[in-house]
Amino acid sequence: MEMEMEMVYRTYKHLLFTVAYRMLGSVSEAEDMVQDLFATLQTLDTDNITNHKAYLVKMITNRCLNDLKSARKKREVYVGAWLPEPLLMSNHADPMGQVVQDETISYAFLVLLQELSSVERAVFVLREVLGYEYNEVAEMLNKTEINCRKIYSRAKVKINQDNERSLGKLGDSQPLVQKFLSAVQTGNFQDFVSLLTEDAVLVSDGGGKRRTAIHTILGKQRIQALFEGIAGKGSLQGQWLPFLINGQAGLVLVKDHKADMVICFEMEKHQPQANHIYQMMNPDKLQHISSVLSQIS
Template sequence: MKLAKLYMDYKPLLISIAYRMLGSLTDAEDIVQDVFISLERVQLDEIQHQKAFLVKMTTNRCLNLLSSSRKQREVYPGSWLPEPDIGETIASPEEQVVQEETVSYALLVVLQQLNPVERAVFLLREVLLYEYSEIADILDKTEANCRKIYSRVKPKIQQEMEDPLSSSNSISHKKDLVNSFLHASRTGDFASFVHLLADEAVLISDGGGKRRAAIFPITGRERIQAFLEGIQGKNSFGGELRPIAINGEPGLLLVRDGDPQLAICFRAAPHHSAIQTIYFVVNPDKLKRAI
């Protein structure tokens, strides 16, 4: 009974930590399931700080998995993007404040660019508000080392945490982007959509070698427009392009014959509402949960 209550109380928190660490909801759920299976052999009454114990177990399992999968990412075909958290409804700004487990896709991408230990220190300090002594205990490092890691990482992440499209008008702005892309995909004319991009905007595709995708990022408005119009001419947007929520924000999901083909979401330019990055997730392994 105690184990069941722990599971109900802490499962959402632990999955949110693992998802931020791994960039994969599927792996996050597997890690958390493994944590609770291992607790069947533990005397729960002897654990004084159960939340801290569970967070430490989850974090260390994530670090172990990332260490073992590092080589796989190094040889990954093309760009590697996190698995999107796809839902049916978009949270209002008020709901987003309450939904602490939600992390924007753009922020998730930036987190994955940190090394695993940097990621863990940042999440434990910034998201869980742990003291450096607690972080040091979880990661088996000194407090001074944890402080140094955090101070080095914080500036890299701060920009995404202050994303202008994370303000109260972000939902309507991104809905406009979604509608503009929808119109362009139907007509084949992406000029109006591309006008919403920053001059040096980037389109990043992740096909994982399992579906056709641009191997290298596509940079600049003109090249992005040419790419989009080119693949539209090959009927790459054929099917149903649905407005959906990706990590709580407006995005698009292309479904063909009941099979998810492509998830699209956007990142704003720093201190500006123009779009800096378009993410195309095509890898079918990262779209299994989409429908």
């Protein structure tokens, strides 16, 4: 029994982390939930389970739905914008093993998922990301197939209605990383913002624990002024390291051997420009990255 459970764990832990991370937007919570699920599984009679994959995906999905009910109340009193926890993708230390680097784990995609209700998110992830048939999704969520089709259709509309931001081919954000690194050294962000769209948006998450822009910064000129202002105050000093953040080139600012800030981008479809910059400064959401850095330093 112990050997069988170990095999089940090795086989499905990556898949379960994939579901939980996309549902919760948190690396640490997704890891904890997967570990807790298998701890619970060892106390259950699993001899009659004929499809471990479907059983486990149903378990993790419903646990996520229950968790999101309480998370919704926390986000109502959250200071400033709430952003998902960035996932630093390293060959040295991937959470729950190597995660497939595709559009559906990109940071921009995770941000879009936050616009969905918890049930819409569950249906969308199971159907769009994991490719389950509607009858399988319905069984996992204890809903009718017709209801799941309606929920999925509604979720697709929400995902695509914002200037048709959707699951497109990931743009190359490497030029932005290089321009930003040069800007930090010179204090002049003109060349960097030239790679932003005119109506680019910067969203910062400090969680009320770090001083950051509480409101969204609109427009490339305002973004330039913001970065030049905080650079002048020394807030961008430290060691900047380029990393794959959710499958795309991004940046981690390291201070005192810990992650102090993460910056990643959403690229304009078929254009070498970014329309969104995401700035993570909440220390609670940087713990995973600090842990990875300590393992590869």
